Amino acid sequence: MTSTTRSRATAVVVGGGPNGLAAGALLAKAGLDVTLLEAADEVGGGTRSYDGLLPGLLHDHCSAIHPMAVGSPALRELELERHGLRWLLPEVDCVHPLDDGTAGVLMRSVAETARLLGPDEDRYRALIEPSVRHWDTLAGEVMGPLLRVPSHPLLLARFGLPTTLPAVALARLFRTPQTRALWAGIAAHAFRPLGRPLTSAIGLGILVSGHAAGWAVAEGGSQSIARALEKALREYGGRVETNVRITDHRQIPAADVTLLDLDPGQAAAIYGDRLPARTRSAYRRFRRGPGA
Numbered sequence: 001m002t003s004t005t006r007s008r009a010t011a012v013v014v015g016g017g018p019n020g021l022a023a024g025a026l027l028a029k030a031g032l033d034v035t036l037l038e039a040a041d042e043v044g045g046g047t048r049s050y051d052g053l054l055p056g057l058l059h060d061h062c063s064a065i066h067p068m069a070v071g072s073p074a075l076r077e078l079e080l081e082r083h084g085l086r087w088l089l090p091e092v093d094c095v096h097p098l099d100d101g102t103a104g105v106l107m108r109s110v111a112e113t114a115r116l117l118g119p120d121e122d123r124y125r126a127l128i129e130p131s132v133r134h135w136d137t138l139a140g141e142v143m144g145p146l147l148r149v150p151s152h153p154l155l156l157a158r159f160g161l162p163t164t165l166p167a168v169a170l171a172r173l174f175r176t177p178q179t180r181a182l183w184a185g186i187a188a189h190a191f192r193p194l195g196r197p198l199t200s201a202i203g204l205g206i207l208v209s210g211h212a213a214g215w216a217v218a219e220g221g222s223q224s225i226a227r228a229l230e231k232a233l234r235e236y237g238g239r240v241e242t243n244v245r246i247t248d249h250r251q252i253p254a255a256d257v258t259l260l261d262l263d264p265g266q267a268a269a270i271y272g273d274r275l276p277a278r279t280r281s282a283y284r285r286f287r288r289g290p291g292a
């Protein structure tokens with residue numbers, strides 16, 4: 001069969017959270033014929049919003065602040081602004097108040113944040129500034145697949161070494177309660193006891209990407225991100241089917257590529273005996289953290 005007569009490769013994405021939508025839209029942009037299957041009556045998963053709590057209040061179900069998304073090379077490729085997404089950047093990114101009326105304050109600029117942190121100015125800059133300066137290059141490394149040879153190993157190592165520390169150990173670098181409180185609140189997004197190894201990783205990722213790209217919120221709630229992704233997927237010819245809950249692999253249409261935007265336990269339930277025994281039991285043992 002020649003390339004001109006060959007039919008398009010096909011892809012099925014199960015789950016229409018932001019990751020499934022982004023994967024589907026990127027595959028469709030690359031020319032694949034994509035179908036996305038979503039169990040709920042609308043796509044979005046953790047990036048949905050709800051206006052039924054109080055009149056006039058738009059409430060994000062899960063994600064609200066998106067420093068990683070606004071700086072994501074993959075999302076940039078999808079030009080979501082063309083599909084109605086508008087990022088809003090606050091003047092002050094984040095504040096951690098203390099009982100004595102003072103606070104740890106995070107600003108977009110590293111220099112301004114460090115200045116406000118007083119005695120911790122130099123340490124904060126030394127920890128954060130090099131990675132912020134190279135974030136454009138680093139973002140692809142940090143957000144890419146874990147198991148691969150990095151293209152910028154030294155840069156990744158410079159960012160990666162402090163991420164291996166427990167957040168509690170990294171807090172000891174800082175002298176003031178304001179800096180420690182700011183760090184603790186951000187590091188707590190790891191949703192693990194902060195004395196465990198690697199609990200600095202999420203906090204440093206949020207801080208560095210936030211300084212580089214901003215602590216953005218989506219105008220109209222985080223649902224605007226999902227809607228823009230869905231529009232991008234459709235623009236590239238993809239299809240979205242909602243109210244389709246996959247419980248068995250035989251429900252999934254045959255395709256060249258099948259992606260599951262699900263957790264390992266769901267994957268084990270759907271593929272059952274088709275998975276190698278060791279993989280199946282590892283997937284079944286997967287424990288969810290409190291945040292997901």
Ligand SMILES: Cc1cc2nc3c(=O)[nH]c(=O)nc-3n(C[C@H](O)[C@H](O)[C@H](O)COP(=O)(O)OP(=O)(O)OC[C@H]3O[C@@H](n4cnc5c(N)ncnc54)[C@H](O)[C@@H]3O)c2cc1C
Nearest residue numbers: 015016017018019020039045046062063064065245246291
């Ligand atoms: C309380 C909370 C606050 C958060 N705050 C932030 C934040 O401020 N900033 C940030 O960046 N991140 C935040 N997050 C994390 C963010 O929400 C997740 O990282 C993100 O939603 C993960 O996207 P996903 O596409 O991988 O999965 P999900 O968003 O979970 O999407 C999975 C989708 O699959 C569908 N699905 C499930 N089972 C099936 C099935 N069997 N068949 C078909 N479809 C199925 C679901 O309905 C859902 O739409 C927060 C998370 C929580 C819980």
